[in-house]
Amino acid sequence: MTVTVDAGVQLRKLLNTLAANGLALPHTTDWDGLSMAEVISTAAHGSSLWRKGGGIHDHVVGISIVIPAPAEQGYAKLILLTEKDEEIRAARVSLGVLGAISQVTFAVEKMFKRSISLKLKNESDLENSFVKFAESHEFGEMYWYPSFYGMLQSIQDRLPVESPGNGKRSEIDFRPATVQSVVQNRVVEELNDEKINAINLCKSVKTQVEQGVKEGNGYLNDGRSFYGFPVIGYNHLMQSSSGCQIDPRSEEHGMCPWEGKELKSNDTICGWDTQVKGNFYYHTSIVIPLSRIAEAIKDMKQIRDTDPTALCTIDSNLGVQFRYFKKSNDYLSHKEDSVVVEFIYFRYRELGTPRWNGHAMDEIEQMLLQKYGGVPHWGKNRVYTFEGAAKRTVNLGKFLKVKKQFDPEGYFSSEWSDGVLGIGKGVEVWQDGCALDGLCVCKEDRHCAPEKGFVCRAGNIWKKARVCTKVNADLSIIAKFSK
Incomplete structure (x- = not known):
């Protein structure tokens, strides 16, 4: 086996x-x-x-x-x-x-089958439901939509392979997309962010989430269409989704099938393909102990309540996703049963460009890392989140001992990897505007964008956080939204 x-x-x-x-x-x-x-x-x-x-x-x-x-x-x-x-x-x-x-x-x-049902409900019981949900469902996940006070339970259970059902997951973000559509979608996102119509964005997000669940959120009962939950299918077709990485001319699963070739507007690619100006996001994924998730959610709700509009952009990109991670003996893994807190949000292509709502995401990130001893996902996150992260894993010392044994000259290491492992000069990059791009945690106003009104200040709830905040911001939009 x-x-x-x-x-x-x-x-x-x-x-x-x-x-x-x-x-x-x-x-x-x-x-x-x-x-x-x-x-x-x-x-x-x-x-x-x-x-x-x-x-x-x-x-x-x-x-x-x-x-x-x-x-x-x-x-x-x-x-x-x-x-x-x-x-x-x-x-x-x-x-x-x-x-x-x-x-x-x-x-x-x-082989076995997986049954999946989605249930959208009020967030009121969110922080108290994590342990019971994990015990009740083998593959369960949860999503939180802070801007409209909602939560989505993804109820996922194992079934015998003989169970009826030929379902499939076809996540829209992983489907092939034309170059033209990817570029156009990004243009719309940039225009929306520049206009900062937060109230309209927040209202549309709730409708978007409700409609998505109603239409199956990419789950297909028979591999072609959705007609209701639960969706039941073979395990290998129900968790992972694909398609965009396949070269349609050869049906080969190439990592970059179009690399080195001239792209045309109707060629299909993955939305994040760097050969075009398509999707471009920050992707936060931080692992914190399961024993502290309830407390963390309460703190995140308080940050949300200081400005509910600031997290609408997260909700438009799947909300805050929670997945379970069992404790492991592997040296760079996690010491105890944990929850992965994950969210995606808009990123500018131009370095040093402030985001109107960046302070909220930055405060949540820093709180999860500093207060709750979070460890970043090794394949995601922004630069500063890796500072000192390896010390919070199962056993960094034993990992470094094996590293020295296998590669004493460091042929497979770099300045970056040494910084992540705490044996180099560190990972943060100190320069003007560095905090706006996750290269550092601001210490001075110049690390933000003072010329545009963004200065370095303490967080609203987690006071040890240092975030780039717009001075003299118009608070009327927050008051209007709260009403």
């Missing part, structure tokens, strides 16, 4: 191959265009506290790594690690600094 896969193989190819043999990898990422080395090296995850938990790396039982070696050994050698080797606890979440991963062996299960 194991599968060995080359490190560069894409997740979707592995899932399809397993399914053809009646097998399943129980937890995967939402997007299936990642390579298997990427998936484990950054501690990518699903959502669960059951069994081994939702961390994909916790299902790894073997790894092959190519590491540097002296000349008499040909300058490189292959290390084979199994669960019997202590070093595998470093290799499963390695950030790529131990060597070049060659192959990964996963423990797999017999």
Whole structure:
């Protein structure tokens, strides 16, 4: 009940191959265009506290790594690690600094089906529902929409493979999109942000979320259409979604099928493809202990209440997502059962451009990191969030010992990775406007944009936060929205 896969193989190819043999990898990422080395090296995850938990790396039982070696050994050698080797606890979440991963062996299960239902309700019981929800549903996730005081429960349970249903997840953000549509959508986003019509944005978000749930939020009962919850389907088709990374001319799952080729307006790409000016966001994902999530939610609600309009942009991008992460023994993983707090929000392409609502997101980020001992997802987040993060993992000291053993000269390290691991000069970048782009936590007004009225001040609720706030801001819009 194991599968060995080359490190560069894409997740979707592995899932399809397993399914053809009646097998399943129980937890995967939402997007299936990642390579298997990427998936484990950054501690990518699903959502669960059951069994081994939702961390994909916790299902790894073997790894092959190519590491540097002296000349008499040909300058490189292959290390084979199994669960019997202590070093595998470093290799499963390695950030790529131990060597070049060659192959990964996963423990797999017999294929099963997953049942998914979405339930939209008032936020009143949000902070008190996390533990019970995790105990009741093996793969459950929750979403919070702070601007309209709503919460969405994604109820996900395991069913026998014989259960009726041929459902599929087809997340709109992962579908192929034409170059023209991606560019146009971004233009609209920029215009909306410049106009700052927060009240209209907040009102439209509620309608958008309600309509999305009514239409299935990308879940299809028969693989083609949605006609009601629950949606039941084979596991490999119900958690991960794909399509945009496939070259339509060859149907190959290439990471960048159009790279080096001239793009035309009707060519299809992933919305975030850097070859065009399409999607461009900040993506916060911070892991905090499950034991403290209720307290954290109460604090986040207080931040919301100081300016309800400021978080509308989060709600227009899936809201605040909560997923479960079981404690792990891997050195750069998490010491106790945790909740991943995740949200996406608008980002300007021009460095040093202030966002009218940036103070709220910055205060939440800093509070989760400072007050609640949060650890950033290794594959996401802004630069400053990684400062000192590795010290809050299971055992940084033992990880660094294995790193020195495998790559003593640091061939697989960089100034950035050393900073993340706390053995370099740090990760924050100090320059004018650095706080506006998540390069630093502001200490002086020049780290914001004083010439545009944005200065460095304490947070509204978490007073230890330092955020870029617009002085003499018009508070009438907040009062109007609150009424």
